[in-house]
Each structure stands twice: as structure tokens, then as C-alpha cells.
Amino acid sequence: MDTRVRIGDTRTFTLKQAILLYQEGNRAFATLHEVKSRDDGPSYLSAGQSVTTFRRLPKGLEPTWPPRCCRKTCWHEPQI
Amino acid sequence: MSQSANVLGAFGQSGRPVFTMAQRTTSATSGTISPAHLMAQRSPVGLPLLEGVSTEQRFLSDDSEAIALAEILVKSRIAVEADWEKGGRDPTKYLWLTLQRWIQGHGGSAIDRRFDLDVTISDRLVDYSDERAPRGTLYLILDPEAAAFVLLNPTLELLEKEHRQFPSTFFSHFAGALNRWVRIYDYRDAEERVDMLRQWYEGEENVDQYELPDVEACTPQSLKEKPLSLRELISLRQTITNETVTALLEGLFELCRASEKAKRPEFTEEMGEQLMDSNPPLPCLLAAFAHGDAVVGCFDDESQTALEVIPQPNLIIPLQLSNPDTVHKAFRILGIACETLAAASRLIDLMPGNDDGVITREA
Numbered sequence: 354m355d356t357r358v359r360i361g362d363t364r365t366f367t368l369k370q371a372i373l374l375y376q377e378g379n380r381a382f383a384t385l386h387e388v389k390s391r392d393d394g395p396s397y398l399s400a401g402q403s404v405t406t407f408r409r410l411p412k413g414l415e416p417t418w419p420p421r422c423c424r425k426t427c428w429h430e431p432q433i
Numbered sequence: 434m435s436q437s438a439n440v441l442g443a444f445g446q447s448g449r450p451v452f453t454m455a456q457r458t459t460s461a462t463s464g465t466i467s468p469a470h471l472m473a474q475r476s477p478v479g480l481p482l483l484e485g486v487s488t489e490q491r492f493l494s495d496d497s498e499a500i501a502l503a504e505i506l507v508k509s510r511i512a513v514e515a516d517w518e519k520g521g522r523d524p525t526k527y528l529w530l531t532l533q534r535w536i537q538g539h540g541g542s543a544i545d546r547r548f549d550l551d552v553t554i555s556d557r558l559v560d561y562s563d564e565r566a567p568r569g570t571l572y573l574i575l576d577p578e579a580a581a582f583v584l585l586n587p588t589l590e591l592l593e594k595e596h597r598q599f600p601s602t603f604f605s606h607f608a609g610a611l612n613r614w615v616r617i618y619d620y621r622d623a624e625e626r627v628d629m630l631r632q633w634y635e636g637e638e639n640v641d642q643y644e645l646p647d648v649e650a651c652t653p654q655s656l657k658e659k660p661l662s663l664r665e666l667i668s669l670r671q672t673i674t675n676e677t678v679t680a681l682l683e684g685l686f687e688l689c690r691a692s693e694k695a696k697r698p699e700f701t702e703e704m705g706e707q708l709m710d711s712n713p714p715l716p717c718l719l720a721a722f723a724h725g726d727a728v729v730g731c732f733d734d735e736s737q738t739a740l741e742v743i744p745q746p747n748l749i750i751p752l753q754l755s756n757p758d759t760v761h762k763a764f765r766i767l768g769i770a771c772e773t774l775a776a777a778s779r780l781i782d783l784m785p786g787n788d789d790g791v792i793t794r795e796a
Contacts, residue, residue, distance in 0.1 A: 354536050354541055354544060354545060354548075354550045354551065354552050354771075355550070355551045355552070355578065356529055356532045356533050356536065356551070356552050356553070357529070357551065357552075357553040357554070357555075358499070358525050358526075358528045358529045358532065358553070358554045358555075359553060359554070359555045359556070359557075359560075360496070360498050360499045360502075360525070360528075360554065360555065360556050360571065361494055361495045361496065361498060361499070361556060362492065362494035362495065363491070363492065363493050363494060363495075363496050363499065363525050364491070364492045365489060365490075365491045365492075365525065365526070366489065366490045366491070366492070367488060367489050368483075368486070368487075368488040368489065386481075388483065388488065390488065394482070395482045395483050395484035395485070395486075396482075396483040396486070396488050397481060397482045397483060398481045398483065
């Protein structure tokens with residue numbers, strides 16, 4: 354059985370999944386990985402599954418390159 | 434230098450990166466080869482480790498209720514001292530460990546073989562709702578993550594060979610004992626679903642275009658017999674020679690005994706206020722006669738809309754922090770509900786044709 358405690362505004366957020374972003378030039382895609390834990394060592398990422406091909410990375414995940422001035426033209430729809 | 438250039442090695446004369454050639458070396462001891470030359474280098478490829486990454490983030494505000502509950506549980510000897518250090522001296526984690534320990538002590542492993550359930554200590558009945566219980570009131574809530582599955586026909590057929598009333602008696606007590614604590618979905622739910630669909634379609638043109646699941650046809654005739662009382666069944670046990678049937682009946686008695694040890698807490702008006710406009714509880718167990726029969730069909734059909742509105746929890750056990758007796762009683766009731774589910778899980782293990790329903794869990 355899974356057990357949880359939820360009293361008041363106290364919340365415990367456990368890392369369950371991680372998204373890895375792969376990028377080549379102006380194209381990127383993401384994979385979703387389960388986070389596995391073990392008693393005798395650090396947690397690790399299991400094999401991932403492809404989530405999506407990004408047309409454009411969400412704000413905040415965008416790399417610093419290309420420079421802001423040409424970003425608009427660089428992030429175009431991928432040719433699938 | 435780019436990362437790939439680094440991997441490729443040193444720049445050549447042309448200034449472009451080139452592959453580094455393996456160095457041909459001669460062993461100092463002429464004519465001998467050291468094991469290091471024969472063995473391949475360990476591959477650096479592996480699963481990405483999250484060493485140094487925090488895998489838990491806690492948002493902490495007021496934990497006075499958690500502390501009060503932890504204190505009562507320690508005094509009631511439900512919680513143990515060892516978990517305090519194990520939980521990093523955190524009251525919420527301590528409660529979580531205590532809950533886990535309590536469930537494990539009341540058949541947790543047996544339950545996990547067949548059932549996929551959640552147990553929560555919460556101050557509200559609906560996740561993410563702003564409406565919480567009055568301060569000082571908490572709940573133990575039991576709900577399914579997914580419905581377990583039990584196949585009935587092979588067991589009913591075996592029992593019928595022994596006594597014509599055994600199938601209906603077995604089903605009646607099996608479903609009754611479980612339904613005292615959690616919702617199970619069986620042919621009666623499926624019949625209700627079919628009746629409802631029939632009423633919906635009655636007013637429409639071309640009623641014949643709709644094909645309804647034939648629950649009646651898949652229900653064994655043996656279930657129409659009048660069930661025996663548990664006392665009558667116990668008296669008949671002595672006459673049975675078939676070992677499998679005897680084991681099934683022993684398992685049924687164990688389930689019924691566990692189920693009747695306590696009464697399920699009543700659904701109060703205050704709970705009703707938090708659960709206005711909610712759907713019926715999600716079934717913890719689907720009891721079908723055969724794989725893919727009409728009961729399974731109705732269950733699948735209902736499950737399409739079951740989460741359109743928040744469902745009621747299966748079991749709600751309230752406890753008052755101002756009255757430690759209610760806390761002790763609530764945990765005792767949870768223990769009995771768990772023992773009932775554990776007995777059901779062991780009984781399903783004995784029921785022929787149910788080798789497939791065991792849940793495989795990762796360590």
C-alpha cells in the first residue's frame with residue numbers, strides 16, 4: 354500500500370520523474386525518465402521514453418544561444 | 434574547444450581534430466603480456482546517477498496537528514521510537530513511517546499481492562480542496578490506485594459439485610465481507626448499469642441499434658440459489674472431503690471473521706459537506722465470472738466516466754486530536770480493514786484460475 358500524510362499546508366515533494374532535453378541546433382526533443390531509488394546508493398534515472406518533439410522550448414528552458422536578436426527566426430518548426 | 438573535439442583528441446597538423454591512435458607499447462618484460470592488456474576497459478556508459486541531487490523538497494508551515502497526532506500515537510504505543518530517528522526527527526515523516534509500519538503489521542504484504550491501494554492521513558477528504566475538516570479533526574482514508582481482479586467461475590463450478598448452495602453462499606459472504614469495508618464491483622453493479630443504459634435508450638429512436646451487455650447470460654444459475662448462513666456453512670464443513678473446497682471455506686471463514694471485528698465508521702454530515710457532488714467510490718476489486726465477460730464490459734464502460742467528478746473515498750475513518758481514544762480506535766479500525774483485505778487476498782490466492790492477478794512490484 355502506498356501511504357501519504359497530508360496535514361495542513363505541509364507538503365513533501367519527492368522527485369519521481371525527470372525530463373531530459375536533447376538539442377541539436379535549433380531542434381530539440383524531450384525524454385521522460387523515472388527516478389529510481391536504492392538503499393545502497395544515490396538515486397538514478399531509468400531508461401526514458403520520448404515525450405515530444407519541441408517546436409520551441411518553453412521560456413526559461415531556452416539556451417543562451419542563439420543571441421536574443423535572432424532567436425525569433427532561429428526557432429522554427431522542425432521538418433518532420 | 435567543443436565537447437566533441439575534446440573526445441576526438443588532439444589537433445592534427447591541419448588544425449582539425451583527429452582520432453587518437455592507440456599507443457603501441459612494449460612490455461618491460463619481453464615476451465609477457467599483462468592482464469591489463471587483455472581486458473577491455475570498463476565502459477563508462479551507465480544509468481545517470483543523481484548523486485548530490487536532492488530528491489525530496491518539503492514545504493513546511495504549521496505542523497502542530499502532526500506533532501499532536503505523533504504524541505498520541507507514541508503514548509498509545511502505535512508509533513515506535515526507532516522511527517523518530519529514521520524519519521529524521523520530522524513529525525510528518527514520523528507519521529508516514531508509523532502508518533507504513535501499522536499497515537505492514539496488519540497484513541500489508543498479503544494486501545500488496547492483489548490490491549493496489551493508498552492510505553492517507555489527511556485533514557481533508559478531497560485532494561487540493563480548500564475546504565478542510567474542523568481543526569483537530571483528521572481522517573484515515575483508504576482508496577484504490579487501481580481495481581484488483583478476481584475470477585469467480587472456476588471456484589463457483591468447483592463448489593457446485595460439492596453442494597448446490599455453495600456457490601451462492603460463497604459469493605454472498607465473500608462479497609459481503611469485503612463490501613463492509615471497500616467497494617467491490619460485481620454482476621449486481623453491472624445489472625444496475627445495464628438497467629440505467631436501457632432507460633437512457635428507451636426514449637430514443639432506433640433503440641435496436643444499441644447492444645447492451647448481457648449480464649444475465651454470463652451469470653451462473655447457481656448464484657440464484659438461496660445462500661446458506663455462515664453458521665449452516667460451518668456445520669456442513671465436516672462433511673466435505675475435497676481438500677481444495679475445504680481450504681476455500683476456511684479462507685472464507687477467516688475473511689468473514691476479520692471483516693466482522695469492527696463496524697465501519699458512519700458517514701457524517703460534515704463529511705457530506707466536503708464531498709458534495711461526488712461520484713460513488715472507485716471499486717477496489719472487480720469480481721468477474723470470466724475474462725472479458727459482460728461484467729468486465731460494464732466495468733470498463735463505467736470507468737470511462739468514473740473520474741469526471743471526484744469520487745468518494747472508499748473508507749473514511751475520522752479521528753479527533755482532542756480525544757486520544759478516537760485516534761487509538763481509528764488505527765484499530767484501519768488495522769481490521771487491512772486484515773480483511775489481507776484475508777481476501779489470501780483467499781483469492783486459493784481460488785482456482787487466479788494466478789494472473791498477482792501484482793508485481795519493484796523492490
